[in-house]
Amino acid sequence: MNLAATTAFFGTDIPTLVAGVILLFSILLMLVRAIAGPTVWDRILALNAIGTKSVLVVALLGFMTKRPEFLDIALVYAILNFLATIAILKYARKRRLG
Amino acid sequence: MSPTIMLDVVLLALVIIAGIAAIEVRNLFASVMLASIYSLLMACFWTTMDAVDVAYTEAAVGAGISTILLMGALVLTGETEIVRRAVHWPALGACMLVGALLVYGTLDMPKFGDANAPAHVHPIYAGFTKQDIRKDPSGKSHDDNVAAEKAAAHTEAEAHAETAHGHDDYFHGHVPNQVTSVIVAYRAFDTLFETAVIFTAGMGLIVLLRGRRGNPLKGGLL
Incomplete structure (x- = not known):
């Protein structure tokens, strides 16, 4: 199968496809760590990493569907992810919020 | 794919x-x-x-x-x-049954992004654009009007054309999709029922969180 036929079959170009597969696989690895993780820090790190990966998934989706405006949504996700991580870390350190 | x-x-x-x-x-x-x-x-x-x-x-x-x-x-x-917790088998069975019924219900739905879905093409406004009930001078009942509209039913293509481009004072047929029509042209209805939902949720929260001092059946709501 040559390059053009592969592109037509998958509906997107090869680098985007490879990036998508790697992203989803890394999300799966993080999910395993979040479920199995023995310590609290493993789980916090897994959550934060999945947040970062979802930012990348939204950005990748924008380029896959030829709508780079999705980058704005990805930025909003990054901000929200930061907020939740701060609250979780505060709870993990002090056992209280606020 | x-x-x-x-x-x-x-x-x-x-x-x-x-x-x-x-x-x-x-x-x-x-x-x-x-x-x-x-x-x-x-x-x-x-x-x-x-x-x-x-x-x-x-x-x-x-x-x-x-x-x-x-x-x-x-x-x-x-x-x-x-x-x-142990697994409650009757509850699990009931959940599975309801889930299966919901999936069965989706079989009747149009495909995702189908341009011919009923929500886009249903000629609900065609009669309103012909004769508005509020302006009807003959004093006929609503059912008579509907029957007359059905009798004067044109081809579906004509009805769709009127639906898409109705021109009157009441936004009837403003957009062909009914959901979009409610959200855009009949914004007040959308907001009214959204407010009703939020009001109900707030009432439920007040009832739940008002504390359990004394007899809960006595006294006012708050």
């Missing part, structure tokens, strides 16, 4: 894993983490479905505020679930 379909399938599989793990895990802190992961993946899925506003809400409420609220609940309670 469309790449977004593949993305959808993998994302939903991950969502299912996260959801089941969030229920099954005994450490409540881990459960909160997994619920947050569930929301993040769901937000990605909504984005692939082109529902960007829903995705925003899911990310802000599901992954942001809900996580913080659940953390606040963890402050007040313990961190591990002590009682191991």
